[in-house]
Amino acid sequence: MSHVRKSLPLLVLVVLIVLPYSTLPVPGVFESPLNSPGTLQMLALCLVFGGLALGYDLLFGRAGLLSFGHALYIAAGAYGTDILVSHAHWPLWAAVAVTVPAVAVLAALLGAVALRTTGIAFAMVTLAFAQVGWIVVNRDPGGLTGGEEGLPLDSAGLPASLVGVADTANLYWVALAFLLVVVVVVHGIDRAPLGRVLTGLRDDERRVSVLGLSAYRLKLGTFVLAGALAALGGAVHALIVGGASPHLASADLTLSLIVMAVLGGAGTRWGAVVGGVVYAYLDQRLTQIGGALPGPLSQPLFILGTLFVLAVYFAPGGLTGVLKRRGRLA
Amino acid sequence: MSTVILLTLTGLGLAALYFLIASGLSLVFGLAGVLNFAHGLFLSVGAYATWWAEPHWGLAVAVPVGIAAGAATGALVEVVLIRPLYKRPTEQVLVTVGLSLAGVALLQSVWGADPRTFPRPAWASEVTTIGSAQVPDDRFLLIGTAVVVLLALLTFLHRTRYGLIIRAGVENRDMVSALGIDVRRAFTLVFTIGGALAGTAGVLGGMYFGSVSPGQGASLLIFAFIVVVIGGLGSVTGSAVAAVVVGLLQQFVNYYGAAGAGDVSVVALLALVLLLRPSGLARTAVTA
Structure with missing residues (x-):
């Protein structure tokens, strides 16, 4: 188990490095295959925000x-x-x-x-x-x-x-x-x-x-x-x-960095990175599909802001905190 | 000379808006210790409520509706969202941050991102001649309201039992609790007052700018924060003095200096005040 946990980041890194060679379509998650310029740019922004959040x-x-x-x-x-x-x-x-x-x-x-x-x-x-x-x-x-x-x-x-x-x-x-x-x-x-x-x-x-x-x-x-x-x-x-x-x-950008860090789990090893990647992904993806959703759900910030408020109450350690607790229970 | 009069009155009008937002922020922070990023949302809710109600019932009813909407939002936020998080200040700030993001997005999804034309009484569009200056009447509306609010707040804080509890709570919350007084009820009260003042600022801001948009509260909020810090956290009089200084400085430097220089000079003033007197103009945070 500890071997897996130690080598997991390295494994993720290798997957991320070779990812642009893949033509795999991931329907629902991305609009076009992995190596298409649109998807790669989206992923690149996710990675940048992962770094900015950390x-x-x-x-x-x-x-x-x-x-x-x-x-x-x-x-x-x-x-x-x-x-x-x-x-x-x-x-x-x-x-x-x-x-x-x-x-x-x-x-x-x-x-x-x-x-x-x-x-x-x-x-x-x-x-x-x-x-x-x-x-x-x-x-x-x-x-x-x-x-x-x-x-x-x-x-x-x-x-x-x-x-x-x-x-x-x-x-x-x-x-x-x-x-x-x-x-x-x-x-x-x-x-x-x-x-x-x-x-x-x-x-x-x-x-x-x-x-x-x-x-x-x-x-x-x-x-x-x-x-x-x-x-x-x-x-x-x-x-x-x-x-x-x-x-x-804008002040909104700083606020979203805070949301990323807290959503992922502030102060933890990977929390902010995970939060930044997930936030940037949802922000872009919800903007793409936003028109199809009814009422306030068409606004990415409404969903992200609400998720964030819920996370502060119900998942104080952020996403990584939730994963860790589940790991301990299993 | 006419320019100076016009700039002074416009600056004071802006100061009135800042004061209405900042005094609520300052009381909420001073008593409950909550840095309220959702305060801009209270303002926008008040403005939109008035904008929505005006075609139905006319302006005389729509204005109280806007103020009440701001107050109700403030009370609701305190009871539902802030109350479970007392003693966890960082989480409180985070919740108000999330609320301001989600709330503005919600307003945007209902009424769109574009500014909507805001109703105003006919007389506010006229001008009054003072000396050689033509001053739009909406300035007097703003300044007058702010003065009335300031006097009413000071009377409330100094002449009523709840005012006493709030003033004592700002100075030493634990001591007030130890005397057997339920400070939390006062928390709801300051949030309601803050919401009502922010709603008033939203209505007046809508009349002053002639339009309302979802992000309007957030852009005013940053200057209100500066006013609160310069004035001293928890001090209503401090907020009033700081609002006047900031409003006038901003107007005059914006007119005589380069574009945007007024906003920059306000931040420079903030840095200066914090270096010389880190606790703000009022020095000790008392609601005097």
Whole structure:
């Protein structure tokens, strides 16, 4: 049993890697065969949101920092990369290599202010900072962000292997690689002493301070790391959907990250990943079939929001918590 | 000069909206400790109830209907959803987050995502000349309502037994419980009051913007949150002062600065206040 549990993630990874070679149709779950561009793009978005949700869970589930402004760093990553590629005509790799550290610096500056507060005030301050990002993106300063329309990614600056519809498989692998990076980083932290200190911060900050550790510096470091992971995810998101849109900067995006983490099981190894993948899948799939459903069921957010409220009451450990309990009973 | 008068009155009108939302949020947070993301939903419900009732019964009936709808939503949410989760603050926040997502989607599925034209009394569309400025009358409606609400709230908090329980509960909830008073009844009360105020803000916001849409509450809510934090959590007077500062700052900087600069300056003010006085303008959270 423990062998199976240990090798299960590896097995899933192998299946995910070879998945674009499969022409298997999965009726009801996807509209077209697995290797069709439509299905691959949908899966790629699921993987990206799995990674984004786990990155957010580094703050929320592990360090206990309820940030309402994570969308800011995702949007900064997406728009930063997009602007450098589409306006400044930089090559993609250079744009990403500059954007991610720049967003990390932004996270350090804003985090340094926000982390002087705790609890609810911290949530409000991060929300307010992110709101500025949303306003700036929508106002389209100097024609940089494209306003409400968003900024399409100029394909001239992209490597040829990431441009065509037939190359969707490559985008899928990029998304998978991003998820893998986040998993390696976050699980690495979980295993290191740092992970235990972060959990300690979440549970009782004073006890960590008594040990002579600076809670402020630890939290700021985590905030910056999560910001950098979010920026990378934003860049990958822009690559997959072919541009950056203001929705990425909205408070709704942060709220959905929280929903993902909680739905999957915040603070657990795989909870946020599972939550992110399931949420992104349902969001896209319900939008596809939404027209066929009656009344409020045609709104994906109505179903997802209701599911989320029910999960908070009846499944406090999220999806992974439910699976674990069932495993223990069996 | 006329521009300054117009900007001041428009800023105060906006401040009135912020105050109506923020005072309810602030009381709910101060007493029950709930950060209520569903507050924007109360606002939208109130606005849609008025919009729906107006063709049937006329505006004079539709406005109380909207306020009552907001109050009823607030009470219902507290009793059904929040009450089982006291002592679990994170879960409470999460439930209100889920509720705000699902509620807005529900409104959208019933009345569509597009803004609907909102009814307003005929006189509110006219203008009054003050000095050299032509000021639309809806500003006075907003400001007047907010002043009346502020005075009524302060009277209620300082002159009635329930007001006393709420004020004491904000300062020390455990002590009030220890004295044998059922604080939870007061929780339902502040949610109802907050819902009624949010419904009022929804109706007035609909008249002010001339339309109502499902997401309207959420966009006002963020500025109301800022007002609550600047004013000090749990303080009604603090909310009023902060709302005026935020409303005026936003209007003037938006007019004289670059587009969107007003909204940014409000956030800068928030950061400044939190750095200098982390507990907000009122410093200690009391409902004075």
